[in-house]
Amino acid sequence: MNTDACSVLVGVIAGMRSSSAPMIVSRIRARESGNHSTPKDALTAAFLGELIADKLPFLPARTKPISLLARLISGATSAAKLDRDPDDKFRAALLGAAGALGATFLFYQLRKELSRRCDIPDYLLALGEDALLTGLALWILKQSEQSKLDLHDSTISM
Helix, strand or coil: CCHHHHHHHHHHHHHHCCCHHHHHHHHHHHHHHCCCCHHHHHHHHHHHHHHHHCCCCCCCCCCCHHHHHHHHHHHHHHHHHHCCCHHHHHHHHHHHHHHHHHHHHHHHHHHHHHHHHHCCCHHHHHHHHHHHHHHHHHHHHHHHHHHCCCCCCCCCCC
16 A cells, blocks of 8 residues: 555544544554653543444534534544655645545445445444444554554555
8 A cells, every 4th residue: 555545544544433543643653653652542542432422322423514524634634644754744634634535424324324224223333334443443553563654655565
């Protein structure tokens, strides 16, 4: 996977859960620096909180303007933070935002349609989305371990 694909993928996980992308990037950067920081732990706690909160029926849909904006910002800033080349940060941010935008609507519609057509309770679909997100996050972390995720001049092997 190249730099652009990684930026989009970080955006996709932000579109699934807005706190997921900052959490992944903070864990990668903390591991690289050997710094086991409080921000990494705080972002992990926020991510776990969002996994729980997503199941609550009174929260606004992810496609509402404020929720969508949070996901776009999360995808853009996380992708830019992950890209080490200062000249590519704007491009990474745009790709991260695009990934977040696409994933936000894709997973919203997918859950809605699967619930309607297959009569599957939304909370079960949310858990399935969480499982997919967790798998993607673990894959990104594993790839970063194997390749040190130097996005400036290397690629990630699949």
